[in-house]
Amino acid sequence: MIDISDIKALDAADPLRNFRQGFELPDDLVYLDGNSLGALSRLAQQRVADAIANQWGQDLVKSWNMHHWIDLPQSVGEKIAALIGAGIGQVTCCDSISVNLFKLITAGLGLQSGRRVILSTSDNFPTDIYIAQGIEKLLSSDRCELKLVEESEIINQIDSSVALLLVSHVNFRTGEILDMRKITASAHKQGVLVIWDLAHSAGALPLELDSCQVDFAVGCGYKYLNGGPGAPAFLYVANRHQEQIRQPISGWMGHSDPFAFSTRYTAAPGIHQFLSGTPPILSLVSLDAALDVFANTSMAQLRKKSLQLSGLYMDLLRQYSLLGEFTLLASEEDDRRGSQVAITHPQAYAICQVLIDRGVVMDFREPDTLRAGFAPMYNSYIDIWRAVNELQKIMKNEEHLDPRWQARNKVT
Amino acid sequence: MIDISDIKALDAADPLRNFRQGFELPDDLVYLDGNSLGALSRLAQQRVADAIANQWGQDLVKSWNMHHWIDLPQSVGEKIAALIGAGIGQVTCCDSISVNLFKLITAGLGLQSGRRVILSTSDNFPTDIYIAQGIEKLLSSDRCELKLVEESEIINQIDSSVALLLVSHVNFRTGEILDMRKITASAHKQGVLVIWDLAHSAGALPLELDSCQVDFAVGCGYKYLNGGPGAPAFLYVANRHQEQIRQPISGWMGHSDPFAFSTRYTAAPGIHQFLSGTPPILSLVSLDAALDVFANTSMAQLRKKSLQLSGLYMDLLRQYSLLGEFTLLASEEDDRRGSQVAITHPQAYAICQVLIDRGVVMDFREPDTLRAGFAPMYNSYIDIWRAVNELQKIMKNEEHLDPRWQARNKVT
Numbered sequence: 001m002i003d004i005s006d007i008k009a010l011d012a013a014d015p016l017r018n019f020r021q022g023f024e025l026p027d028d029l030v031y032l033d034g035n036s037l038g039a040l041s042r043l044a045q046q047r048v049a050d051a052i053a054n055q056w057g058q059d060l061v062k063s064w065n066m067h068h069w070i071d072l073p074q075s076v077g078e079k080i081a082a083l084i085g086a087g088i089g090q091v092t093c094c095d096s097i098s099v100n101l102f103k104l105i106t107a108g109l110g111l112q113s114g115r116r117v118i119l120s121t122s123d124n125f126p127t128d129i130y131i132a133q134g135i136e137k138l139l140s141s142d143r144c145e146l147k148l149v150e151e152s153e154i155i156n157q158i159d160s161s162v163a164l165l166l167v168s169h170v171n172f173r174t175g176e177i178l179d180m181r182k183i184t185a186s187a188h189k190q191g192v193l194v195i196w197d198l199a200h201s202a203g204a205l206p207l208e209l210d211s212c213q214v215d216f217a218v219g220c221g222y223k224y225l226n227g228g229p230g231a232p233a234f235l236y237v238a239n240r241h242q243e244q245i246r247q248p249i250s251g252w253m254g255h256s257d258p259f260a261f262s263t264r265y266t267a268a269p270g271i272h273q274f275l276s277g278t279p280p281i282l283s284l285v286s287l288d289a290a291l292d293v294f295a296n297t298s299m300a301q302l303r304k305k306s307l308q309l310s311g312l313y314m315d316l317l318r319q320y321s322l323l324g325e326f327t328l329l330a331s332e333e334d335d336r337r338g339s340q341v342a343i344t345h346p347q348a349y350a351i352c353q354v355l356i357d358r359g360v361v362m363d364f365r366e367p368d369t370l371r372a373g374f375a376p377m378y379n380s381y382i383d384i385w386r387a388v389n390e391l392q393k394i395m396k397n398e399e400h401l402d403p404r405w406q407a408r409n410k411v412t
Numbered sequence: 413m414i415d416i417s418d419i420k421a422l423d424a425a426d427p428l429r430n431f432r433q434g435f436e437l438p439d440d441l442v443y444l445d446g447n448s449l450g451a452l453s454r455l456a457q458q459r460v461a462d463a464i465a466n467q468w469g470q471d472l473v474k475s476w477n478m479h480h481w482i483d484l485p486q487s488v489g490e491k492i493a494a495l496i497g498a499g500i501g502q503v504t505c506c507d508s509i510s511v512n513l514f515k516l517i518t519a520g521l522g523l524q525s526g527r528r529v530i531l532s533t534s535d536n537f538p539t540d541i542y543i544a545q546g547i548e549k550l551l552s553s554d555r556c557e558l559k560l561v562e563e564s565e566i567i568n569q570i571d572s573s574v575a576l577l578l579v580s581h582v583n584f585r586t587g588e589i590l591d592m593r594k595i596t597a598s599a600h601k602q603g604v605l606v607i608w609d610l611a612h613s614a615g616a617l618p619l620e621l622d623s624c625q626v627d628f629a630v631g632c633g634y635k636y637l638n639g640g641p642g643a644p645a646f647l648y649v650a651n652r653h654q655e656q657i658r659q660p661i662s663g664w665m666g667h668s669d670p671f672a673f674s675t676r677y678t679a680a681p682g683i684h685q686f687l688s689g690t691p692p693i694l695s696l697v698s699l700d701a702a703l704d705v706f707a708n709t710s711m712a713q714l715r716k717k718s719l720q721l722s723g724l725y726m727d728l729l730r731q732y733s734l735l736g737e738f739t740l741l742a743s744e745e746d747d748r749r750g751s752q753v754a755i756t757h758p759q760a761y762a763i764c765q766v767l768i769d770r771g772v773v774m775d776f777r778e779p780d781t782l783r784a785g786f787a788p789m790y791n792s793y794i795d796i797w798r799a800v801n802e803l804q805k806i807m808k809n810e811e812h813l814d815p816r817w818q819a820r821n822k823v824t
Contacts, residue, residue, distance in 0.1 A: 024465070024469040024470075025469075025472075026470055029472075031472060033472065033473045036473045037468075037472055037473040039469075039472065040464060040465075040468045040469040044464075045464055045465065045469070048460070048464060048694065049461060049464075052452065052456075052457050052460060052461075052640075052698075053436070053452075053457065055641075056449075056452045056640060056641055057436040057437075057451075057452040057457070058436075058438055060437075060441075060443060060445065060449055060451065060452075060773065061445045061448050061449040061773060061775065062768070062773070063641065064641075069641060069642075095507070095508075095511065095689070096507075096663065096688060096689020096690055096691075097663075097689055097690075098661065098663025098664065098665075098688040098689030098690075099507065099511055099661060099663070099688055099689055102660070102661045102688075106550060122675050126664050126667070126670070126673050126674065126675065127663045127664035127689065129675055129677070130662045130663060130664055130667060130677035131661065131662060131663060133662060133676070133677045134659075134660040134661060134662035134677065135660060137658065137660060138518060138551075138660035139550075139551075140552075148675060222690070228464075228468060228693070228694055229468055229475070229476075229481060229690075229692075229693035229694065230481075230690045230691045230692040230693040230694075230696070231692065232692060233689070246549065247546075248514070248546040248547060248549060248550040249510060249511060249514045249543065249546060250542045250543060250545060250546035251508065251509075251510025251511070251539045251542060251543060252510065252538050252539035252542055253510075255538070255542060258538075259778065260778055261538050261585075261777065261778050262538065263534050263538065263541055263560060264545070265541070265542035265545045265546065276508060276510040276511055276514075277507070277508020277509055277510035277511055277539065277645070278508055278509075278634070278641075278642045279508075279642045280641075280642040280643065280644060280692040280694075280695035281640070281641035281642040281695070282460065282640055282641065282642075282692075282694045282695045282698055283692035283693070283694045283695045284642070286464075286694055356474065361472065361473060361474070363473065365673065366671065366672055366673050
């Protein structure tokens with residue numbers, strides 16, 4: 001039996017326990033939704049306020065040089081690179097995952113002449129699938145065809161007709177981790193290039209993109225990286241592909257000399273050509289600051305605590321006999337479990353609403369999934385204790401059956 | 413002869429004179445670069461601070477519903493619509509001009525089967541040309557060919573081979589206004605659809621998109637709309653095209669039901685399908701607040717003062733006999749002059765640097781253009797007086813010939 005004194009001991013011994021003070025979280029809130037929107041760090045708050053008051057407000061247009069706004073996609077990209085096992089010059093920060101996937105899929109197809117299949121999983125995050133479908137419609141069918149298979153079947157389905165494999169490293173619903181090294185190697189044996197979506201990985205677990213010989217990747221700035229709502233995404237292109245590859249959203253920021261105002265697009269060298277339009281500086285500054293919080297810890301340390309948090313969550317679900325009513329989607333094997341634990345229940349939507357009402361924020365994913373995300377920088381062991389205790393009370397008293405918890409919001 | 417007492421009288425009689433207090437400009441700065449980066453309004457500063465501290469910080473992920481983040485692209489779009497003569501449901505705010513042009517050009521080509529020419533001007537803003545070139549490379553040559561002609565030749569070059577006409581309403585270099593009504597009508601006679609780039613028009617002069625029967629438009633949030641550095645752009649699609657049109661960067665935010673997490677993309681109705689990925693909320697909030705400043709005036713009132721400012725600038729250039737040394741690019745006809753006046757000089761780069769050093773911010777455009785932009789919300793007549801006086805002193809003393817003003821910055 002785990003009791004409150006065990007929980008208190010875990011928090012007292014936590015080497016990351018002081019990190020929460022660097023975040024602006026309400027004291028009484030149990031926030032287990034950092035996999036949807038990471039919390040506000042004091043650093044991000046201060047730096048955006050400074051960028052507004054002193055840079056935009058006082059130095060105005062001069063800030064592009066004076067405060068290095070023009071370099072932010074690259075400098076933020078390098079900070080992310082350091083967290084995902086990428087050497088310099090391969091990551092840039094811009095646009096959204098959707099737009100970046102559009103660039104990488106079209107550009108990747110361009111490297112794979114004679115092949116037209118994009119292989120992905122039917123349980124991939126929807127926008128990844130939708131972007132591939134948009135490209136399928138835009139290009140003629142002799143250039144592109146999307147094929148969706150079960151996640152468990154992905155390696156078996158790789159063959160020499162496949163141009164690109166498009167997979168999420170951590171499944172947004174189940175939290176299942178795919179084996180990046182093995183899948184990438186299997187793809188390469190068949191001449192297939194791989195695009196990894198790191199939305200639920202970057203900032204959540206150690207990654208080794210270079211060492212795994214990854215070709216391309218995209219990822220999210222607003223989840224585990226805590227960059228703020230809708231923070232720009234990032235993309236990775238391995239050095240070895242950078243010379244031949246060309247992406248079609250060839251805006252001025254990706255030009256080799258944007259301020260020459262030439263009438264002919266010439267791609268900038270390296271990763272820089274993947275920029276398109278003018279970047280949203282306030283959102284970039286916020287992400288830039290949030291990334292600096294990572295300098296005081298390591299991905300290994302964060303991962304260790306993340307696994308302890310998710311392990312504790314599952315242990316407590318079991319201790320309160322909740323795994324009869326709920327079905328566990330998450331893997332119990334550490335190396336297959338991302339920084340979240342999802343459980344399913346026919347009433348998951350209503351249960352999630354009551355939890356939020358009681359100050360425990362998780363999220364719901366259609367049709368029946370309740371996701372708890374773990375952010376070791378600001379989640380404590382007592383958060384997990386309180387969350388499962390609330391859940392247990394709700395189920396025991398059947399509070400979720402009250403009709404007022406059934407009404408659906410736009411975003412859930 | 414215009415003298416300082418005339419200038420003071422103009423400022424005293426200016427119905428917009430109190431607007432400057434709503435902006436955070438340094439007292440001693442003459443800022444004539446609002447056509448590159450609009451100034452910081454106190455409203456934008458307050459609202460972003462609130463969005464960070466209270467929305468992101470306290471309500472976290474719940475803010476997508478509670479604070480209507482999810483609706484911002486649409487609600488900001490409608491505020492812009494009111495400034496550009498567009499009825500509701502036709503404007504949304506997202507991504508950059510570059511990305512939005514990619515969507516509109518590919519989508520527009522899809523409506524024009526049998527036609528493949530994109531006609532544009534060689535003096536169009538470079539990113540517009542680059543995006544068309546990227547699409548030209550992506551699609552096969554039987555689907556797309558970019559043709560660039562002189563701006564003055566544009567109407568003559570429209571014929572029935574043209575699918576899309578891509579033109580800037582106000583030329584970024586010369587400030588010349590093209591006749592939106594006439595060019596759109598000429599294009600329609602030949603079955604050509606028109607994409608207008610409003611980067612230097614929106615917030616600067618009255619526009620009548622609906623009345624001119626415009627098909628498509630894009631525009632910028634960070635120039636005359638004062639949305640902040642890299643603020644999201646907007647796009648306009650006329651109601652009559654919305655049912656048939658499909659854009660290829662079909663991300664989840666443009667799905668008819670994004671949170672159903674279906675594996676099949678179904679375009680949202682109306683303008684909404686033009687959204688792609690998750691929008692950068694902090695940058696959107698800033699633009700949203702900046703647009704509210706426009707509620708206290710009208711485009712007609714702003715335009716009237718803008719023409720007086722640019723007229724005064726040209727009068728003073730003449731009074732100080734500067735139009736021998738400099739060549740005027742701007743039109744002297746009010747209805748052909750945007751909210752800027754450009755002049756050329758072989759030493760324009762160095763002259764611009766000395767002006768900035770003296771507290772007069774204008775900008776330089778390759779190869780020899782010095783642009784002064786007029787933002788009637790925060791520019792006063794004394795700003796113009798001081799700017800031309802500084803310019804006159806610099807030229808008289810040949811200060812720009814000092815070698816230290818010749819070194820080039822990244823962004824100029």
